[in-house]
Amino acid sequence: MNYINLRKYYSETLGQSSLSVIxxxxxxxxxxxxTRIPVEDRPVYLRLYVQGRQxxxxxxxxxxxxEKIxxxxxxxRFSDEYCKYGEFTGTMAGITCADRVKHAHYADFDFLEYVQEQGE
Structure with a gap:
């Protein structure tokens, strides 16, 4: 499986909310x-840019x-040909919420928007 993930989470190391890429x-x-960034504990906008092969x-x-992170x-590398173990099911974009420790937290998402630039 191949993916990239931008997450907002509580960093024990920094002692505050942070953004990081996995x-x-x-x-x-x-x-x-x-490249982890400490952030205030308030809503943030997260964006994925895809431009050609980047x-x-x-x-x-x-x-x-x-700001880029x-x-x-x-x-x-997110294609059928690159996946080593054959589990590729198609390139996807989405929003997730995971509380793997206490299973008691949640996330509110106001929107998910997909915008295709002209000529792309």
Whole structure:
């Protein structure tokens, strides 16, 4: 399975809410802690940009001024041909919520928007 994930979570190390990028490539999980960003405990906008064969994440407090987080990923690695174990089911985008410790927290999402640029 191959994916990239931008998450907002509570960082025990930083002692506050943070954003970080996780990448899973053919069973190898990497969390890019060197690009982790501490954030205020308030709503944030999260955005995935896909441009040709490149993709990256951005975030914002106001939905107007975005900052890039993490690195640029090669989108060809999310294809049938690149998956080592044959579990590929198609490239997807979505929103998830996971509370793996207490199973008591939730997340509110106001919207998910897909915008295709002209010529893409």
């Amino acid at each position: 990448h899973l490539e053919n069973g190898v999980r990497t969390e890019f802690l060197n 993709s990256w994440f951005e975030w914002s407090y106001d939905g107007e001024k975005y 993490g690195c640029i990923f090669d989108t060809t």
